[in-house]
Amino acid sequence: MAAQGEGGRRDEIKTHFGTPEGSYKLMHHSEYSKPNRAGFNGQTNPPVKVSFITVNDGTASSDRFCFNVGKELYVYSYRGVRKAPDLSKPIDKRVYKGTLPTCHDFNLHIKSPDSVLLLIGFSAGQVQLIDPIKKEISKLYNEEHLTDKTKVTCIKWVPHSPNQFLVSHGSGQMYLYNEELPCGQAPPHYQPFKQGDGFAVYTCKTKNTRNPLYRWVIGQGAINEFAFSPCSNYLAVVGQDGHLRVFQYNTMELIGTMKSFFGGLLCVCWSPDGKYIVTGGEDDLVTVWSFHENRVVCRGHGHKSWVNMVVFDPYTSCVVNGSTTDVNGSSVEVLGLTSQQPSLGVGESSNHIAKRDSHNFPAQDHSPSVISPQHPNGRHVQGNHNASSSTLDTNRALTCISYRFGSVGQDTELCLWDLTEDILKQPYGKPRTSSVGLTALNSSSASLPRSNSLPNSQKSNSVGYVVGNDVSINAYADGHGHPIQNAVMNANSKFATLSVSDRKEGAEKKEHKRNFSLAARNSDKSSVVKSNNNRVQDNAMKMYGTMACPRLDQVPILEPLVCKKVSHERLTSLTFREDCIVTACQEGIVLTWARPGKAVTDDT
Amino acid sequence: MGANASQLEKEIGLEQFPANEHFFGFVNFGNTCYCNSVLQALYFCRPFREKVLHYKQQVKSQKKETLLTCLADLFHSVATQKKKVGALSPKKFITKLRKENEHFDNYMQQDAHECLNYLLNTVADILTAEKKGTQEPENNSVHTKPDPTWVHEIFQGTLTNETRCLNCESVSSKDEDFLDLSVDVLQNTSITHCLRVFSSTETLCTEHKYYCEVCCSKQEAQKRMRVKKLPQILALHLKRFKYMEHLNRYIKVSHRVVFPLELRLFNTSDDAFNPERLYDLVAVVVHCGSGPNRGHYISIVKSHGFWLLFDDDVVDIIDASQIEEFYGVPSDLQKNSTETGYIFFYQSRE
Numbered sequence: 001m002a003a004q005g006e007g008g009r010r011d012e013i014k015t016h017f018g019t020p021e022g023s024y025k026l027m028h029h030s031e032y033s034k035p036n037r038a039g040f041n042g043q044t045n046p047p048v049k050v051s052f053i054t055v056n057d058g059t060a061s062s063d064r065f066c067f068n069v070g071k072e073l074y075v076y077s078y079r080g081v082r083k084a085p086d087l088s089k090p091i092d093k094r095v096y097k098g099t100l101p102t103c104h105d106f107n108l109h110i111k112s113p114d115s116v117l118l119l120i121g122f123s124a125g126q127v128q129l130i131d132p133i134k135k136e137i138s139k140l141y142n143e144e145h146l147t148d149k150t151k152v153t154c155i156k157w158v159p160h161s162p163n164q165f166l167v168s169h170g171s172g173q174m175y176l177y178n179e180e181l182p183c184g185q186a187p188p189h190y191q192p193f194k195q196g197d198g199f200a201v202y203t204c205k206t207k208n209t210r211n212p213l214y215r216w217v218i219g220q221g222a223i224n225e226f227a228f229s230p231c232s233n234y235l236a237v238v239g240q241d242g243h244l245r246v247f248q249y250n251t252m253e254l255i256g257t258m259k260s261f262f263g264g265l266l267c268v269c270w271s272p273d274g275k276y277i278v279t280g281g282e283d284d285l286v287t288v289w290s291f292h293e294n295r296v297v298c299r300g301h302g303h304k305s306w307v308n309m310v311v312f313d314p315y316t317s318c319v320v321n322g323s324t325t326d327v328n329g330s331s332v333e334v335l336g337l338t339s340q341q342p343s344l345g346v347g348e349s350s351n352h353i354a355k356r357d358s359h360n361f362p363a364q365d366h367s368p369s370v371i372s373p374q375h376p377n378g379r380h381v382q383g384n385h386n387a388s389s390s391t392l393d394t395n396r397a398l399t400c401i402s403y404r405f406g407s408v409g410q411d412t413e414l415c416l417w418d419l420t421e422d423i424l425k426q427p428y429g430k431p432r433t434s435s436v437g438l439t440a441l442n443s444s445s446a447s448l449p450r451s452n453s454l455p456n457s458q459k460s461n462s463v464g465y466v467v468g469n470d471v472s473i474n475a476y477a478d479g480h481g482h483p484i485q486n487a488v489m490n491a492n493s494k495f496a497t498l499s500v501s502d503r504k505e506g507a508e509k510k511e512h513k514r515n516f517s518l519a520a521r522n523s524d525k526s527s528v529v530k531s532n533n534n535r536v537q538d539n540a541m542k543m544y545g546t547m548a549c550p551r552l553d554q555v556p557i558l559e560p561l562v563c564k565k566v567s568h569e570r571l572t573s574l575t576f577r578e579d580c581i582v583t584a585c586q587e588g589i590v591l592t593w594a595r596p597g598k599a600v601t602d603d604t
Numbered sequence: 605m606g607a608n609a610s611q612l613e614k615e616i617g618l619e620q621f622p623a624n625e626h627f628f629g630f631v632n633f634g635n636t637c638y639c640n641s642v643l644q645a646l647y648f649c650r651p652f653r654e655k656v657l658h659y660k661q662q663v664k665s666q667k668k669e670t671l672l673t674c675l676a677d678l679f680h681s682v683a684t685q686k687k688k689v690g691a692l693s694p695k696k697f698i699t700k701l702r703k704e705n706e707h708f709d710n711y712m713q714q715d716a717h718e719c720l721n722y723l724l725n726t727v728a729d730i731l732t733a734e735k736k737g738t739q740e741p742e743n744n745s746v747h748t749k750p751d752p753t754w755v756h757e758i759f760q761g762t763l764t765n766e767t768r769c770l771n772c773e774s775v776s777s778k779d780e781d782f783l784d785l786s787v788d789v790l791q792n793t794s795i796t797h798c799l800r801v802f803s804s805t806e807t808l809c810t811e812h813k814y815y816c817e818v819c820c821s822k823q824e825a826q827k828r829m830r831v832k833k834l835p836q837i838l839a840l841h842l843k844r845f846k847y848m849e850h851l852n853r854y855i856k857v858s859h860r861v862v863f864p865l866e867l868r869l870f871n872t873s874d875d876a877f878n879p880e881r882l883y884d885l886v887a888v889v890v891h892c893g894s895g896p897n898r899g900h901y902i903s904i905v906k907s908h909g910f911w912l913l914f915d916d917d918v919v920d921i922i923d924a925s926q927i928e929e930f931y932g933v934p935s936d937l938q939k940n941s942t943e944t945g946y947i948f949f950y951q952s953r954e
Binding site: 044126151170222240242255261262263264282283284304305306410412526540541545551552568569570586 | 772790792793794796797860862864866867868870880882883911924925928929935953
């Protein structure tokens with residue numbers, strides 16, 4: 001590796017960093033934390049997380065935000081790059097005994113300047129719903145730990161539902177609650193509802209409807225985070241077993257899987273257009289997975305430890321419709337979505353689902369075209385729309401696709417990444433770029449008995465498929481055609497790459513079955529987890545060398561655009577906002593970094 | 605102790621308790637926790653345990669006492685206990701260890717890593733000698749190089765040391781075998797990163813120039829060490845004890861280094877024989893305390909899906925989420941946790 005070890009003292013903490021778009025500056029006067037930092041020991045506390053909400057109160061300070069630190073939870077008015085308000089006067093402050101807040105989520109739909117709904121998950125498994133402004137509501141769920149005793153790892157309102165929310169736990173289970181329903185006095189009794197490869201869903205059967213409405217058992221070990229797609233139809237779940245699983249949320253179908261290079265996956269985020277998912281994990285890598293191609297697109301190496309949070313920057317992602325010839329300034333759209341849970345329109349959902357259900361995924365799945373072409377906001381990414389004329393028109397000068405995402409890690413560093421078109425278009429199994437730092441590793445790809453005919457065959461494949469389809473069919477042809485080739489060409493490799501498609505078919509056949517075998521009926525939790533157990537382990541081995549978990553030489557390795565140490569403590573949270581980036585660390589210090597040209601000088 | 609043992613059984617539950625598995629703590633004979641922790645970790649390296657137990661069956665009692673026979677007796681004694689949990693006295697083994705190596709012949713705290721090295725090397729030597737003894741009469745000439753013993757089959761990997769002359773660009777490489785890898789400890793990193801740094805490129809210049817055989821002169825060169833053959837069990841040692849010249853003593857580096865339960869290597873050579881091995885963490889020797897000759901050693905091991913903490917004669921079941929307590933301290937200001945992972949045993953998934 002060319003990386004020069006840890007030569008000099010790298011302990012210096014950065015207060016600004018440069019990017020192609022300009023310099024980001026730390027706003028010293030907009031630092032938030034608990035008012036009194038004395039004697040703080042954050043070692044074993046849950047990671048500090050930050051949630052934002054904007055209420056239109058007619059003033060310039062319409063943003064509120066909440067963060068947890070240790071046993072405390074604070075809600076402040078967030079003033080962005082401007083001077084922070086008096087920290088000793090939070091909008092709300094809660095101190096908990098015997099249990100620690102671990103995560104939270106504002107309801108972005110039901111809100112007013114004097115009333116917002118905030119869900120909070122806790123280390124002992126409880127969930128609380130509060131209104132930190134009005135301070136009237138305070139509801140508790142799973143108070144007696146009857147549903148789950150393990151810590152809440154992620155909590156989210158279900159998009160477009162006024163009262164449903166999802167809660168994942170360290171036990172590897174995820175529950176759907178309705179905030180209006182009671183939790184009942186007795187432990188819930190479950191009945192199998194749906195089962196698939198590596199997951200099962202149960203309903204809670206009682207005379208009176210009660211919480212939880214559904215129980216999902218996913219993978220092996222803790223669920224670490226989940227995220228709804230921007231269109232709200234899909235749910236991406238990552239866990240300690242190193243799997244990313246993508247579900248059609250309403251039908252509870254598993255439609256895509258990825259495995260980390262090794263170790264647990266800790267965080268997950270959708271691209272603003274819903275085409276890509278990026279994960280971060282215990283392999284120190286960020287991994288980009290293509291939703292439509294059902295494959296790993298690239299991995300990013302920059303962090304020196306585990307990646308705690310990864311998130312797309314919707315404001316810096318540059319998306320151009322490459323099919324139109326009149327590309328000018330106006331069609332270069334900077335996506336204007338809020339970063340947490342950007343929601344696209346709902347209308348596009350139904351035919352979508354139908355197609356996903358066809359089980360011919362991915363070859364006949366057209367869902368990307370549903371999101372893309374006629375979307376009113378035009379915020380789709382599209383490179384090869386005019387597929388019929390030339391499927392490989394990647395060098396068309398005006399086509400530009402670039403996604404920006406950021407990640408923060410236990411190495412106390414912030415990384416920014418640009419996911420550019422040349423990476424996205426690179427066919428599977430044949431990386432063109434090799435990072436400097438990993439030349440050694442990548443150079444091995446050159447010696448693999450593989451490279452010769454790929455580009456050609458890809459072309460012919462694409463042309464063959466193009467006829468009836470549009471948009472990303474080129475990508476499908478890639479995704480679909482290559483594993484087989486790889487299998488042939490890598491006949492000497494240890495893991496048969498062909499197994500991807502075989503296994504997938506098998507798994508989907510299973511999903512067709514609506515009748516459950518006796519084994520499936522067994523609602524005993526441990527037996528379910530156990531039975532998944534071996535399968536997950538086997539999967540990790542089987543998936544290696546496939547598009548769900550490529551070898552290092554099969555996909556490009558991204559290098560970060562920026563990689564800076566910005567804290568003494570490990571970083572736990574990252575949010576992209578229109579005028580700034582917000583980071584938080586384990587100690588509970590929330591920092592605001594002004595975007596280029598957005599810095600405000602405020603005398604303190 | 606009795607209370608603890610039965611409680612452990614209760615916590616695991618009778619039905620859940622793995623068949624034919626025994627969780628026995630080892631009594632401490634005055635600062636022998638360095639040895640106890642290593643013994644426990646090795647016992648839960650299944651391939652190693654199986655070979656030791658097999659050795660015990662093979663040799664029966666006619667052999668003269670060696671460190672290996674003492675080890676085999678100890679492992680056999682754990683494996684054949686009627687109870688599932690309890691504590692044993694490894695007295696015979698410790699006595700033998702002290703007798704064989706004067707370094708350990710005292711009541712001071714020792715370095716668990718040195719103990720592991722000594723143990724593996726000694727066992728390998730004993731096996732090699734025994735093999736020779738049985739084979740020599742038959743065909744003396746065939747075996748010029750000793751066959752690898754099962755210690756080598758389990759723990760031995762190969763590093764390849766590549767040096768590229770910056771003048772003529774020629775690369776020379778030299779292989780060397782290892783039973784464990786010792787890597788530097790870097791603050792707020794992962795063990796993965798420490799391994800990457802271990803294999804990072806080093807430039808040899810000024811007084812450290814390299815003698816290039818092609819150029820026939822001393823030249824600047826780039827050097828790196830990468831893994832060519834991955835062992836079945838990868839033993840990783842974090843160099844947490846660092847000699848400080850100005851203090852004239854060793855200090856402990858308690859930096860926070862996270863270690864995943866699953867591992868692949870990034871630092872493999874281009875011609876690596878088996879670079880895709882996927883490893884599972886099976887045991888960790890943990891050092892507690894502030895210095896090398898003070899403090900305490902414990903070990904955490906994985907057995908049949910359970911994580912267990914062995915603290916001399918005390919055995920506890922722990923949740924996997926508690927493992928984070930052994931990562932280390934994230935800043936020099938915080939001195940609260942000094943229980944830090946020290947030696948890691950990763951077993952290859954087959």
